Amino acid sequence: MSTIAFRGRARRSSGRVRPAWRQPLALTGSAIAIAWIVIAIFAPLIAPYDPLAQSFPISHPPSSAHLFGTDELGRDILSRVIYGSRVSVPIALLLVACAAMIGGLVGSLAGYFRGIVDGVSMRLVDLFFAFPAIILAMVVAAVLGRGLQNAALAIVVVAWPSYARVVRGLVLSIGDTEYVQSARLLGSSARRTLFRDVLPNVAGPVLVLATLDLANAILLLAGLSFLGLGAQPPQAEWGSMVADGAQYFQWWWIGTFPGLAIFTAVLAFNFLGDSLRDFFDPQTSWGGDDRR
């Protein structure tokens, strides 16, 4: 298993920010991401109809009254897609933050204390890495019971180990660099070194990982909901809406539009994360390590 993605490179001078118009990927990514966040916040104002109201003709193809059509129960799909952002986006943000905190804590403890702490926690990480994410998430979601909360919890269980591994590697390699060693020799305290020299170098890669992980989290959450292990009907959630579309196959609009919503949201965070990685690791630019 190779995780050599982020070398603990002391990046001091290379961080020149290219003008925004030179980075179409970052620009597009942030535009779409911000759009989805705005949509999520103002969903009640934007959505033309109540997402749960079954008050329209059943399975009506896209028209001027219903831009995305209506589903098999006569609900307006556009409104459901808009409300769906209120599920996926905030939950993904929250669970990535949780995973990064748990993983970051475990990783920095392992990298700092080394020895037995390191050994035990990294074996634990290996153990979690041994299960493909969706299988583990499926088991956890099944064990805890179906529902959005449990699906989110399952994804945190799946997501934290990658942070632990990356942070540990960084703390280890940065602790060995000459500037940290000399800072220690000059009498700077362990805590000061950690905050002054180690943390700033960890922050970048973790930010990259977290942004890419947002994309993964949205995908995984939608996948679990698609399987029926996440959001429960009648809640408007993108993954379960695609599952609806799979049942009413001949009415293509039921599944296509929520799928497009997932795709654009995930793409936005992948664009952003990839641009961030270019910024922090310009040597080979795009391409590196991520796990699903």
Add this chain to the structure above:
Amino acid sequence: MADSPRVRRRPRPSASFLRFLLGRAVALVLLAVGITLVVFVLTQLVPTNAVATNLGEQAAGDPAAVAAFKAHYGLDKPLPLRYALYLKHLVQGDLGQSSLTHDAVTHDLGQFIPATAELALYSVVIAAFFGISFGVIAAMRRNRPVDHALRVVSLGGISMPTFWIALVALYVGFFKLGWFPGADRLDPGVLPPPHKTGLYTIDALLAGDWGLFGQALHHLVLPALVLAAFSIGLLTRYTRSAVLEVIGNDYVRAARAKGLPERIVVTRYILRAALPSVVTVLGLVFANVLTGAVLVEKIFSWPGIGQYAYQAAVNLDVPAIAGVSLFVAIVYITVNFIVDVLYGVIDPRIRVR
């Protein structure tokens, strides 16, 4: 990573290699034991009445049957003992009985694995072909329009929800155009080829039945392509960065200076050095394919292990879901072990880590 010209040496198992192999094997076994522990703990957390679900109502009313069931699975004993018993059953190849199919889980797995294996095999081949080609092209044309286009394509590939693209592909390819068959591994009513490997394409070839081979292949194309999409994106990215790491080396420049044709430089000098680090992500690709299989199989009604896992998870069929996750995890760590060892064989420097 791999950035120096490899000196051709006779492969002989040195002491350092044996030590490396032994270390990895020990880690593999420990990991496998850890996996059984995780799976065991997870199954113990499930809030269901194992007796009722496994025996059915009638038998559950019979105290003798209940006692026999509890004794067999050690449900009347404390946790550590139950774990020991679980391990004992495991060694004997007893994964319990599925409460859904009322068959032994091992029997079910044997039935469903070949379908997934065949799907995974084809999609890994497709992903490797396109992903590696795209990655090489992108790296050779770094920062040119092709490179940027491939970057967007590969990001698109890893951003597409597999289940959604499967749905769209099925709608267009089957429902609208009618170019591909809809579901399952063969047309309705067609008998599978005589069972040898369980992979229909290979079994059909072994039986010399070309028509059946074509049909099985036809059924495979769409799901395998859909399943490969994510891995193509991933492999493009890895291959590109691996190629970029070797492309600036002196020996590559020397090969060019010698006047070797570009084709030879790319295949013999650049790819040879870059591929080992690409091989290391094949484990990752494999995990992705298994993950995607769970979702794709549902859409294509593919009778594979993903469908089985899904049914088990939804119906709280504990022995089945435990068996599937155990199997998948063991396969996954074994693949990673093989990849690790291969990498150690190819690149001796890795052994001392």
